[in-house]
Amino acid sequence: MKKRKCFFSLIVFLIVLSLIVFAVGCQQAEKVAEEKTEVKAVEFPTKNITLVVPVVPGGGFDRCARIFAPYFEKYLPRKVTVVVENVPGASWVIGIDKVYRAKPDGHTIGIFNIPGNVVTQLVMDVKFDLNKFTWVGRIAEDIYVMAISPSSTHRTVDELIKAEKVKIATDGLASTSGLGVLITTDRMGINQHFILHDGSTESILAAVRGDAELVQYPYGSLKPYIKDSNELIPLIVFADNRLPDLPDVPTIVELGYPELLDVVKLQRLIATTPGVPEDVAQILNDAFLQTMNDPEFQHKLKEAKIDLAATGAEEAAKIIKNAVEQFTAYKPLLLEHVK
Amino acid sequence: MNLMELIIPTFIDFFEWPGPLYLVLGASVGMLFGILPGLGGPQAVVLLLPLTFGLEPRLAITTLIGASGATAFSGSVTAILINTPGTAVNAATCFDGFPLARQGKAGMALGASATSSALGAIFGAIILTLVLPIGRKLVLAFSYPEYFMLAILGLSIIVVISRETLLKGFIAAILGLLFSSFGYCGITGSVRFTFGLIYLWDGIKLVPALIGLFAIAEAVDLFIGRGTIARTERFEGAITGVFEGVKSVFKHFRVFLRSAIIGTIIGIIPGVGGSVSNFIAYAHIVQSSKDKEKFGHGDIRGVIAPEAANDAKDGGALIPTLIFGIPGSIVMAVLLGALMIHGIEPGPRMMLDYPELILILIWALVFSNLFTSTVGLLLSLQLSKITLIPTTIVAPVIFVLSILGTYALNKMFADVVVVLIFGLLGFAMKRFDYPRISLVIALVLGGLAQKSFHQTIMALGIKGFIIRPISLGLLIATIVLLVFSLAKSKREGEAV
Numbered sequence: 050m051k052k053r054k055c056f057f058s059l060i061v062f063l064i065v066l067s068l069i070v071f072a073v074g075c076q077q078a079e080k081v082a083e084e085k086t087e088v089k090a091v092e093f094p095t096k097n098i099t100l101v102v103p104v105v106p107g108g109g110f111d112r113c114a115r116i117f118a119p120y121f122e123k124y125l126p127r128k129v130t131v132v133v134e135n136v137p138g139a140s141w142v143i144g145i146d147k148v149y150r151a152k153p154d155g156h157t158i159g160i161f162n163i164p165g166n167v168v169t170q171l172v173m174d175v176k177f178d179l180n181k182f183t184w185v186g187r188i189a190e191d192i193y194v195m196a197i198s199p200s201s202t203h204r205t206v207d208e209l210i211k212a213e214k215v216k217i218a219t220d221g222l223a224s225t226s227g228l229g230v231l232i233t234t235d236r237m238g239i240n241q242h243f244i245l246h247d248g249s250t251e252s253i254l255a256a257v258r259g260d261a262e263l264v265q266y267p268y269g270s271l272k273p274y275i276k277d278s279n280e281l282i283p284l285i286v287f288a289d290n291r292l293p294d295l296p297d298v299p300t301i302v303e304l305g306y307p308e309l310l311d312v313v314k315l316q317r318l319i320a321t322t323p324g325v326p327e328d329v330a331q332i333l334n335d336a337f338l339q340t341m342n343d344p345e346f347q348h349k350l351k352e353a354k355i356d357l358a359a360t361g362a363e364e365a366a367k368i369i370k371n372a373v374e375q376f377t378a379y380k381p382l383l384l385e386h387v388k
Numbered sequence: 389m390n391l392m393e394l395i396i397p398t399f400i401d402f403f404e405w406p407g408p409l410y411l412v413l414g415a416s417v418g419m420l421f422g423i424l425p426g427l428g429g430p431q432a433v434v435l436l437l438p439l440t441f442g443l444e445p446r447l448a449i450t451t452l453i454g455a456s457g458a459t460a461f462s463g464s465v466t467a468i469l470i471n472t473p474g475t476a477v478n479a480a481t482c483f484d485g486f487p488l489a490r491q492g493k494a495g496m497a498l499g500a501s502a503t504s505s506a507l508g509a510i511f512g513a514i515i516l517t518l519v520l521p522i523g524r525k526l527v528l529a530f531s532y533p534e535y536f537m538l539a540i541l542g543l544s545i546i547v548v549i550s551r552e553t554l555l556k557g558f559i560a561a562i563l564g565l566l567f568s569s570f571g572y573c574g575i576t577g578s579v580r581f582t583f584g585l586i587y588l589w590d591g592i593k594l595v596p597a598l599i600g601l602f603a604i605a606e607a608v609d610l611f612i613g614r615g616t617i618a619r620t621e622r623f624e625g626a627i628t629g630v631f632e633g634v635k636s637v638f639k640h641f642r643v644f645l646r647s648a649i650i651g652t653i654i655g656i657i658p659g660v661g662g663s664v665s666n667f668i669a670y671a672h673i674v675q676s677s678k679d680k681e682k683f684g685h686g687d688i689r690g691v692i693a694p695e696a697a698n699d700a701k702d703g704g705a706l707i708p709t710l711i712f713g714i715p716g717s718i719v720m721a722v723l724l725g726a727l728m729i730h731g732i733e734p735g736p737r738m739m740l741d742y743p744e745l746i747l748i749l750i751w752a753l754v755f756s757n758l759f760t761s762t763v764g765l766l767l768s769l770q771l772s773k774i775t776l777i778p779t780t781i782v783a784p785v786i787f788v789l790s791i792l793g794t795y796a797l798n799k800m801f802a803d804v805v806v807v808l809i810f811g812l813l814g815f816a817m818k819r820f821d822y823p824r825i826s827l828v829i830a831l832v833l834g835g836l837a838q839k840s841f842h843q844t845i846m847a848l849g850i851k852g853f854i855i856r857p858i859s860l861g862l863l864i865a866t867i868v869l870l871v872f873s874l875a876k877s878k879r880e881g882e883a884v
Contacts, residue, residue, distance in 0.1 A: 106434045107721025112728060115438065135434070136798070139572070139589035143800075146586075216847065221574040244846045245575045247839070250714045257712075258528050260847045273713065273735035352731035386577070 093329045094156060097130045098122070101159040103144020105137045109269075112353050113188060113317050114160045120346040124336040140223065141166055142175055149177040153324040155333055158185065163316040165225035167372045171380055172223055180373060182320040183330050184365035186337045189350070190358035191267035191315040193229060193287040194298070196275060200259030206237065206284060206304060209263070214242045218252035218261030221245060222386045229287075229313040230265040231386060232379060236306060243386075256281060267315055268292065269354040287313040311375060317355070318365050334362045391520065391743050398747035401446070402755075410447045414454025415756045419763065421455070422462025425603050425786075426595060426793025428475035429459040430718040437726055445730040445745060450752045452726055456719045457756035460698045461505035461764055468497045468691070469774050470610075470617065470786055472603035476594055477698040479828055480666040482602065483549075484683060484690025491686050492618040494772035499633020500688050501695045502761040502768065504644055507637065508696035509757035511648040512655065512703025513750045520739060520746070523656070523707040527714075530657050532843040533852045537862035538657065539837035542664050544866050545671035546826045548873050549684075557826045560817065564827035567592045568834025575842045587802040594663065596794050596803045597831060600810025601817070601824050603790040608815050611783035617775035630768050636688045643673050643689045644696045651697030655704020663832050667825075669697030675869065702753060710734050710746060 100121075102114045114133050122131040136144035144159060145166060151157035161179075170179055203209050217234060219227040226249060234241050244261050246252040249270055256264040257280045264271070264281070274281040276294065283298045287310060291300055301309050321333060340346055341359035350357050360368070376383075401407075414436060421432035432455040440448035463474030468485035481501065488497040519526065543561070550557025570581045571591030582588040610617070637644055647669035654665040673693040674683045683690050708714045713734040715721035724734055732742055739746065774782065794807045817824050844852045854860050 105718055105721065106430070106437070107715060107718060107723075107725045112725045115441070115725075116729060119438075119441070133438070134799075137590075138798075138800075139586050142586055142589070222577070242846070244843060245577075246843070247574055250712070254527075254712060254714055255531075255847070258531055260531055273733065273737065277735065277737045349729070353728050354733065 091328050092127070093154075093332050094125055094127055094129045096156060097132050098125075098155075099151075099157050100131050100133045101144050101148050101157065102133055102135045103137060103141040103147075103159065104135065106135050109267075109355065110160055110162060110317060111135065113350070113355050116346070116349045116353060116355075117160075117188060117319075117340065120340045120343050121336055123343075124339040126332060126336075140169055140173075140221070142169060142173065145177055146175075148320065148322055149182070151322045153183075153322045153326075155183075155321050155325045155329040158319055158321045158333070160188075161318040161320055162225055163318055163368065164228065164312070164372050164376055165223075165315075167369070167376050168223050168225075168228050168383065170373070171376055172383055179369050180366075181323040182369075183323060183325040184362050184369060185319040185321060185330070185333050186341070186362055187316055187318045187358060187360040187365045187368060188341070189317045189355045191269060191356055192292070193226075193265055193313045193315070194268045194271050194275070194283050194295070195230075195233065195263065195265040195285040195287075196256070196271055196281040196283050198256040198259050198262050198264075199280070199282060201262035203262065204282070209239050209284075210237055212240060214240050215263055216242050216244055216261045217263045217265075218244050218246060218255040219264070220248055220252055223383070225315050226266055228376075228379075228383070230263075232312050232382070233265065233301075233306075233309055234263075235382060236309060253281075265313070268294075269356070272354075311371070312379075316358075316368065318368070320365070330362065337361075391517065391739075391747070394743055394747050395517070398744050399751060401744070402450070402748055402751040407447060407450055408755075410443070410451045411454040411752060411755055412759065414451040414752075415458040415759045418455035418458030418756070419462040419760055422459035422474050423465055424793050425466060425472050425474055425599050425790050426797050428463065428595075429456045430722065431797065432456065432459060433719055433722045433726075437722060440726055441729060445727070445732060446748050448726055448730060449723075449745060449749050452723055453749055453752035454756040454759075456723070457509060457699075457702060457753050458760040460509075460702070461502060461695070461757065461760050464501040464505070464691075464695055465498065465764065465771060468501060469494055469771065470603075470782065471606045472786065472790070473598060476598060476663040476832075477666055477701075478694070479598060479602075479663070479825065480670040480694035481691055483670065483825065484685075484687050487684065487686035488688070488691065489617055489772075489775050490619050492775070493629060493686065494618065494775050495629035495768055496633035496636070496688065497691050498768035498772060499630035499765060500636050500691045501633075502764040503634045503637040504647075504692045504695040505699040505764075506757045506761035507644060508648045508651060508699035509702060510754055511645075511696070512652050512700035513754045514703075515652045515700075516703035516706055517747075517750055519656070519707060520711070523711045526656055527708045527712060529858060531856070532840045532847060533856055533859035534862065535657070535840035536837060536844055536853065537859050537866065538654075538664075539833045539840065541862055541866045541869070542668055542829060542833045543837065544870050545667055546823075546829055547870055548671045548675050550823045550826055553821060553823060554877070556820075556822045560822045560824065560826035561830040564830025565834045567597070567827075568831050569838065573838070575839050585802075587800070591835070592806065592831065593803065594832060595797060596806040597810045598828065599790050599794055600807040600812075601814035601828065603786055604807060604811025605814030605818050605824070607783040607786040607790070608811065609818055610779035610786070614779060616778055617782065629772075630765060633688070633768075634765070637692055640689050640692055644692050646676075647673060647693040647696040648700040651700035652704040654697075655701030656707050665697045665701040666694035667829055667832075669693045675873065699757060703750075706749070706753075710738050710749075 100114055100118050102111050104110055118131040118133050136147050148157055148159035203212055209215055219230050221227050222231050255261040275283050283295050286292050286298050286300045288300055418432045421427040433452050436451055436455055440451050459475050460477055463478035464481045466472045466474040467478040467481040468489055471482050471486035473479045485497045546557050546561045572579045572589045650669045651665045670693050709720040715724050794803050
């Protein structure tokens with residue numbers, strides 16, 4: 050019996066030892082590979098690129114990233130894989146931090162949610178600065194629609210303004226959608242009564258049930274309830290021109306609040322770590338723009354109900370700069386509602 | 389009825405080559421992920437997702453549903469053999485599954501789990517098919533107060549399952565509620581107990597906590613205890629043990645049926661989450677049995693009930709996912725994403741536009757479970773021999789797998805720290821006889837109770853809890869449950 054025990058211990062020991070040797074070996078192999086590549090600086094990419102998605106799989110950003118990755122990798126000068134990695138946590142902060150702190154060699158990129166991430170930076174104690182990232186470009190911009198539940202007694206914007214209390218369903222007020230509806234209703238002078246939820250689908254459902262009166266979300270999310278089942282009534286479109294889908298619904302510009310157009314929208318941008326060498330950033334940017342022009346990619350994005358609105362690196366950086374400036378102005382209002 | 393007419397044609401479509409191949413592929417990945425503690429359905433479907441982009445929608449759905457359907461049974465394997473739920477939905481299977489393994493009846497428990505899982509999934513699928521046309525109304529009937537009352541009903545179960553150690557059960561539950569309040573609360577906007585760590589903004593995550601409380605605590609305990617898991621000389625290794633397990637499901641068919649109904653209903657309600665269904669089914673069966681004292685010491689009904697419920701809930705959970713596009717779990721969220729990438733938008737029109745796809749999905753759910761359970765039955769004889777290996781060898785393996793599984797989940801070292809802290813806590817609780825499951829129930833339901841309480845107050849005011857019939861009904865059910873269990877335990881106390 051004792052002999053047998055010794056035998057087992059020996060086996061366990063040997064397995065552990067071989068694992069350690071294997072692990073160390075792997076590490077060294079990686080090191081050697083890295084040293085080799087550092088000789089020629091312009092060669093990029095030299096290994097797989099990680100595309101960080103700072104939310105759990107399944108949502109719009111995850112979908113967008115997963116459609117983007119295979120086409121992006123097609124246009125990179127060297128054959129590597131773009132690996133989508135979900136790094137969720139603390140309303141995007143953990144994932145964004147990962148891109149921010151990565152080695153500035155361009156092998157870590159991330160998808161960003163603007164203006165949501167700008168608000169997070171303003172109200173939360175974060176270590177990153179969005180202005181410092183090396184921006185690659187913008188993929189998409191979603192148009193928002195304000196809609197009301199048929200169970201509400203109000204049918205027009207004027208009635209909403211006069212109402213004593215309007216129940217608004219939204220997710221956290223520091224999110225892109227929550228902030229949009231907070232600023233919009235605040236500017237219009239609507240008496241807000243917020244009912245908060247964990248996610249957009251939950252709050253849309255609250256309005257469909259009639260537990261809330263008003264919701265404001267990207268048109269793609271509301272469309273099934275507006276067009277297919279008439280469970281929500283569209284009120285305002287947040288765009289320069291009326292939507293072909295909703296010809297009778299006025300735009301926010303027509304209603305006299307053009308300044309809200311810059312605030313109420315959802316943009317999906319790609320960036321890499323701050324301080325990436327210019328030639329590497331250029332390679333990423335070229336591949337990005339080629340991806341945006343790929344008809345197959347455009348088709349896939351359209352099928353997934355994401356509105357393509359491509360811009361290059363310079364404009365993307367400008368979008369961020371403007372957003373940070375704009376939302377700093379709203380900081381007092383934000384802090385009043387978001388602790 | 390359009391949907392009913394399509395049942396047979398879609399069945400033939402489903403078996404059109406290479407459909408079955410993708411099902412087996414998905415189910416195999418799902419099984420592997422289900423067995424490994426930490427990894428579960430969400431990780432399996434995310435891994436397979438990129439692979440499905442190039443496939444036609446029919447095959448993509450088959451692969452993904454195949455994987456997610458396979459995890460629930462596979463997770464019960466580790467729950468029974470090493471007292472470690474392979475996925476969160478198997479937690480209640482540990483109560484009676486592991487005592488059975490200790491008695492040398494692992495084969496019987498595995499047989500019962502496999503059969504109960506497969507039949508549960510079929511039951512859920514049938515209900516899904518029948519209910520889809522009216523599913524919309526069902527989902528809309530549940531609002532904030534109903535969520536809150538369900539959470540309270542779930543919490544009251546702690547009283548039922550910790551009859552013998554009521555005070556210790558309460559202490560564990562309060563600890564669980566405390567842990568569930570950690571982190572950022574999106575509803576009130578407050579941040580609690582983060583100790584300045586960004587990691588704790590998301591609160592204490594369920595999976596690392598579960599792994600710590602069960603797997604790590606068990607590994608330590610087994611290592612100290614020596615010997616083998618099966619504590620008896622009389623190891624029922626023969627195929628008859630497995631067969632007896634299969635038969636037991638039919639012998640206790642009413643137990644199975646009631647659990648499957650509970651699982652399906654809880655699955656339908658979005659936001660409550662499948663991790664609750666197995667607890668509620670288990671507690672219901674314990675509560676409604678005359679010989680309660682047998683549970684927790686290796687009663688086969690304690691394996692049948694949670695396994696029927698956690699597989700039946702998948703059918704239920706597809707109702708809000710398909711009709712409203714509201715995912716009840718991460719698995720469903722990924723499935724939604726996959727559908728949308730293929731240009732199929734779940735929502736009010738899904739039933740009208742893609743009835744064939746819905747049925748293919750239902751078939752995939754059924755056959756993935758049948759496949760997994762068959763493989764499980766065939767392997768159960770070999771698997772149950774794990775309980776004969778000296779624990780000094782099993783324990784380190786559990787330990788290493790648990791830590792690796794946790795790290796693989798999000799690649800966050802902080803998760804591993806949580807596992808170790810909860811492992812210590814779990815070991816202490818086990819040693820001093822505090823029911824760990826009370827803590828888990830409170831941890832799972834605390835967040836839901838808190839959130840829906842605030843939402844009820846925001847939307848309907850305090851009267852919201854009692855003016856709605858379903859909410860009031862659930863409240864009365866909770867009170868009845870509590871009064872009966874307390875009266876009974878008092879009477880039993882006097883009798884002794």
